[in-house]
Amino acid sequence: MPSSSFAATPMPRTLFDKIWQPHVVMQRDDGQSLLYVDRHLVQDGSAPAFEMLRQRGLAVRRPDRAFATPDHYVPTGSRELADIADPEKRAMAQALRDDSAASGIRFFGLDDIRQGIVHVVGPEQGLSLPGSVIVCGDSHTATHGAMGALAFGIGASEVAHVLATQTIWQRKPRTMRVVVDGRLSEGVSAKDIILAVIARIGAAGGTGHVIEYAGEAIRALSMAGRMTVCNMSIEAGARAGMVAPDDTTFEWLAGRPDAPQGAAWDASLARWRRLPGDDGAGFDREVRLEAGDIAPMVTWGNSPEDVLPITGHVPDPSDATNAERREAMQRTLAYMGLRPGQPLTDLAVDRVFIGSCTNGRIEDMRSAAEVVRGRRVADGVEAWVVPGSGLVKQQAEAEGLDAVFRAAGLQWRHAGCSMCLGTNGDQVPRGQRCASTSNRNFVGRQGPGSRTHLLSPAMAAAAAVTGRLTDVRELLSPR
Ligand SMILES: CC(C)[C@H](C(=O)O)[C@@H](O)C(=O)O
Ligand code: SF4
Numbered sequence: 065m066p067s068s069s070f071a072a073t074p075m076p077r078t079l080f081d082k083i084w085q086p087h088v089v090m091q092r093d094d095g096q097s098l099l100y101v102d103r104h105l106v107q108d109g110s111a112p113a114f115e116m117l118r119q120r121g122l123a124v125r126r127p128d129r130a131f132a133t134p135d136h137y138v139p140t141g142s143r144e145l146a147d148i149a150d151p152e153k154r155a156m157a158q159a160l161r162d163d164s165a166a167s168g169i170r171f172f173g174l175d176d177i178r179q180g181i182v183h184v185v186g187p188e189q190g191l192s193l194p195g196s197v198i199v200c201g202d203s204h205t206a207t208h209g210a211m212g213a214l215a216f217g218i219g220a221s222e223v224a225h226v227l228a229t230q231t232i233w234q235r236k237p238r239t240m241r242v243v244v245d246g247r248l249s250e251g252v253s254a255k256d257i258i259l260a261v262i263a264r265i266g267a268a269g270g271t272g273h274v275i276e277y278a279g280e281a282i283r284a285l286s287m288a289g290r291m292t293v294c295n296m297s298i299e300a301g302a303r304a305g306m307v308a309p310d311d312t313t314f315e316w317l318a319g320r321p322d323a324p325q326g327a328a329w330d331a332s333l334a335r336w337r338r339l340p341g342d343d344g345a346g347f348d349r350e351v352r353l354e355a356g357d358i359a360p361m362v363t364w365g366n367s368p369e370d371v372l373p374i375t376g377h378v379p380d381p382s383d384a385t386n387a388e389r390r391e392a393m394q395r396t397l398a399y400m401g402l403r404p405g406q407p408l409t410d411l412a413v414d415r416v417f418i419g420s421c422t423n424g425r426i427e428d429m430r431s432a433a434e435v436v437r438g439r440r441v442a443d444g445v446e447a448w449v450v451p452g453s454g455l456v457k458q459q460a461e462a463e464g465l466d467a468v469f470r471a472a473g474l475q476w477r478h479a480g481c482s483m484c485l486g487t488n489g490d491q492v493p494r495g496q497r498c499a500s501t502s503n504r505n506f507v508g509r510q511g512p513g514s515r516t517h518l519l520s521p522a523m524a525a526a527a528a529v530t531g532r533l534t535d536v537r538e539l540l541s542p543r
Pocket of ligand 2: 135136181183202204420421422480481484485502503
C-alpha cells in the first residue's frame with residue numbers, strides 16, 4: 065500500500081448501494097444477504113403468515129415496525145365487513161384486524177378514514193421514508209421506491225419471516241437506470257411514461273434488476289407520478305423501482321403523521337440529502353427515452369408490454385416474427401375480441417375503472433375530473449371512481465371532485481383495490497371491455513372473461529365520456 069498520505073478515493077455508489085449496504089446484517093456463501101427491514105406493510109392477504117407464527121409459537125418481533133390495513137377484500141359500496149359476500153374473504157379481512165390487535169400492530173380498519181390500499185396509505189402517512197428498506201407481501205410494494213426507498217414485494221412465508229425476525233434474505237439484484245430526458249407533452253402523464261418504458265424493455269426486461277428512474281421528466285413528476293412509475297416496475301419484471309429523493313420528496317413528506325418531526329426531521333433530512341447516487345456510479349444497464357416522443361398509451365393485449373400509442377392500430381399476428389408469437393397474438397386477439405388493423409380509437413368500452421395503487425391518488429382524481437367536468441358518461445358505459453384511501457376520498461370531496469364525477473354519471477366509491485383485481489367482488493362481467501387505470505391486463509384479471517385496457521386517469525376519463533378508447537388530447541383543447 066502507498067503511504068497513508070494518499071487518502072483512499074471512495075467508490076462512487078448508486079442510490080441502491082447506499083440503501084443496500086447499511087442494511088446487510090450478514091452474507092451467506094450462496095450469495096444471499098440478510099437485510100434489516102425498516103418498515104413492514106401488511107395487507108389482508110396475510111392471515112397465513114400469522115398462522116405460521118402461531119404454529120411455531122413465535123411472537124411478532126417488532127410490531128412497531130409493522131403497519132396493517134385491509135385493501136384487497138374490502139367492499140367499496142359500504143364500510144361494513146359484513147358486506148363482503150364471500151365468507152372466506154370476509155374471514156381474511158377480519159383476521160387482519162384480529163392478528164394486528166393480538167400482536168400490537170397498528171391497524172387502520174374500515175371505520176378509520178385513513179384505511180386504504182396499503183401502497184397509497186404507507187406514503188400518505190409518512191410510513192415509507194427515504195433510505196429505508198420496505199417490504200410487504202404484495203408485488204406492488206415497488207411503489208414506495210418513489211420516496212427514495214428500497215421497497216419490494218415478498219411471499220407469504222417471507223412475511224412470516226419478517227414478522228418473526230425483522231429481516232429478510234435477498235439475493236443482491238443488478239441495477240438498471242432508466243433516464244427519461246426532456247418534457248412530457250400535454251395530455252401525457254406518468255402512466256404513459258411507465259407504459260412506454262415497458263413497451264421499450266418488455267415485461268421481462270427488468271428481471272433481476274432494481275430500476276432507478278432519472279432524468280428531467282422524472283424530476284418534474286409529482287410524488288404521485290413517481291409512485292405511478294415505480295408501482296409498475298414489477299410489470300417490467302424488475303424487483304423494485306426507485307427515484308432519488310429531492311426537494312419534491314422532502315416537501316411532500318414534511319409534516320406527515322409518521323415522518324420525523326422537529327430536530328429528528330432536520331437530522332433525517334441531512335442524511336436523506338446524501339442518498340442520491342454519486343457522479344460516476346455505474347449501472348449494469350442503462351435505457352434512455354425522450355419524454356417528448358411519448359404519446360398517451362393504451363394496452364391492447366394481456367401483458368402490459370402489449371402497449372401502443374393511442375394513435376396506433378391493433379397489431380396483425382401475421383406480422384409476427386415466429387410461429388409461437390403469432391399463435392400467442394391470435395389467442396390474445398380472440399380473448400380481447402379484436403381484429404388486426406383496427407384503430408385503437410374504434411374500440412368501444414363497457415366499463416371504466418379509475419383507481420388502484422397505480423392511479424388512485426388525489427392527483428389522479430383531479431386529472432380524471434378535469435376531463436369529465438361538464439361532460440356526461442356515454443350511454444351504456446358504467447364508470448367507477450375508487451379513491452386509493454379514505455383520505456384521498458376526503459380530499460377529493462373537499463375539492464368538489466365527487467360532485468364533478470357524480471354530475472357526469474360516474475360512481476363515487478369507498479377506498480380499496482376494487483376492480484383492479486376484483487377479489488372483493490367488484491368485477492368486470494365476462495366479455496366486457498374495461499378502460500382501467502390499474503396495472504395488470506392479464507387474462508381474467510378484472511373477472512373471468514374480462515377485457516382490460518390499461519391507460520392513464522385522463523385517458524380513462526376520456527373513454528368514459530366518449531364510450532370508446534380516445535386520445536385525451538382531443539378533449540383538452542378549449543371547448
Ligand atoms: C393479492 C396480491 C398478493 C397481489 C400482488 O402481489 O400484487 C395483488 O395485489 C395484485 O395486484 O395482483
Ligand atoms: S390496487 Fe391492484 S395492484 Fe394494487 S395492491 Fe390492490 S390488487 Fe394489487
